[in-house]
Amino acid sequence: MARNSSHPVRMCIVCRERIEQSALIRLQCREGNLEPYIGMGRSFYLCFECVEHKKTSGQLARHCKSNTPVMLMNRLKEIVVNDG
Numbered sequence: 370m371a372r373n374s375s376h377p378v379r380m381c382i383v384c385r386e387r388i389e390q391s392a393l394i395r396l397q398c399r400e401g402n403l404e405p406y407i408g409m410g411r412s413f414y415l416c417f418e419c420v421e422h423k424k425t426s427g428q429l430a431r432h433c434k435s436n437t438p439v440m441l442m443n444r445l446k447e448i449v450v451n452d453g
């Protein structure tokens with residue numbers, strides 16, 4: 370049954386669900402700012418359902434070592450809009 374291995378699965382940092390990579394938003398932090406992943410450096414994943422999750426700002430702040438979670442959330446929403 371596990372024959373189809375061409376769809377890599379990654380974990381959302383908020384809900385910790387394991388989801389197909391194509392259904393996740395891939396992000397990274399550069400100089401404390403949230404950015405879409407550009408192909409180098411460390412990255413992490415967020416599922417679309419967690420964009421509005423109450424734990425998301427805290428998780429983003431932790432990953433970005435930032436104390437401005439509201440700014441990170443605003444940036445996240447920009448990235449999501451541009452992505453769609």
Ligand SMILES: [Zn+2]
Pocket residue numbers: 381382383384385386415416417418419
């Ligand atoms: Zn999630």
